[in-house]
Amino acid sequence: MSEEWLKLRIGDQDVPVRIIRERRRSVRAYMGKEHVIFRFPSHLTPTEAAFHRERLIQWLHKQFRKRAGALQRYQHADYQTGDTLRVGQRQYQLQLQQADRKTSTGNVENDTIRLLLSDQLNAQQRSEAIRTLLSRLVALDQLPYITQRVHELNQRFFRRPIKGVKLKYNHSNWGSCSNSGNINLSTRLLFAPPVVIDYVIIHELAHLVELNHSDRFWYQVQQAMPNYEEHEAWLKQFGGQCDF
Numbered sequence: 453m454s455e456e457w458l459k460l461r462i463g464d465q466d467v468p469v470r471i472i473r474e475r476r477r478s479v480r481a482y483m484g485k486e487h488v489i490f491r492f493p494s495h496l497t498p499t500e501a502a503f504h505r506e507r508l509i510q511w512l513h514k515q516f517r518k519r520a521g522a523l524q525r526y527q528h529a530d531y532q533t534g535d536t537l538r539v540g541q542r543q544y545q546l547q548l549q550q551a552d553r554k555t556s557t558g559n560v561e562n563d564t565i566r567l568l569l570s571d572q573l574n575a576q577q578r579s580e581a582i583r584t585l586l587s588r589l590v591a592l593d594q595l596p597y598i599t600q601r602v603h604e605l606n607q608r609f610f611r612r613p614i615k616g617v618k619l620k621y622n623h624s625n626w627g628s629c630s631n632s633g634n635i636n637l638s639t640r641l642l643f644a645p646p647v648v649i650d651y652v653i654i655h656e657l658a659h660l661v662e663l664n665h666s667d668r669f670w671y672q673v674q675q676a677m678p679n680y681e682e683h684e685a686w687l688k689q690f691g692g693q694c695d696f
Contacts, residue, residue, distance in 0.1 A: 463516045467526050481508045485623045539642050558585045560593050583696040587639045591619035609676040612660035626652045629659035643694035651683035
């Protein structure tokens with residue numbers, strides 16, 4: 453297996469693309485969490501590979517035209533020392549420093565986030581390390597408020613036992629509720645308006661009553677938030693912009 457990386461200009465943004473050549477019969481493309489992935493059979497000639505690459509690039513342009521927000525997940529800020537990160541009502545000042553070390557770490561002190569980054573990272577790895585650390589640190593800082601809000605909405609509308617509340621980076625969904633009563637919310641949700649955050653919390657709390665998406669479940673959601681469809685529509689339209 454071999455691979456290479458491309459950065460394609462689709463619409464008005466750069467999209468990272470990973471091309472993997474491996475033992476397979478068909479060509480496949482899909483949009484992953486961090487980058488677009490093209491999988492090619494290793495036996496393709498250079499001419500065949502160029503043909504399929506161009507075909508898949510056209511497919512990406514088509515996806516962008518159909519859903520302009522579909523590629524926004526790949527547009528991340530290039531954070532530098534002195535930048536400001538606004539999350540909800542909080543505004544953090546960023547202090548970034550590189551050091552001769554294998555791992556990267558960070559901490560939050562008042563309204564300042566300090567990151568100590570490994571100098572062994574390439575540009576792509578550095579960007580991913582920064583976003584991972586920011587997500588973890590902001591989650592720790594925001595968890596008390598989110599936990600309080602979960603319990604407030606639960607007490608107001610559902611009054612069901614909650615085992616715990618967690619904030620973690622998740623791109624596949626905005627939240628989840630386990631059958632044991634754990635409420636999990638994505639840190640990306642913190643960039644949404646407060647009423648949209650409330651909707652996702654109510655959505656997950658409703659699963660404490662109905663652990664499914666039946667009509668009975670949606671009745672629970674509607675009783676707590678009659679206009680929930682407006683906030684669901686906001687997530688579909690603007691959710692791609694909610695990210696670190």
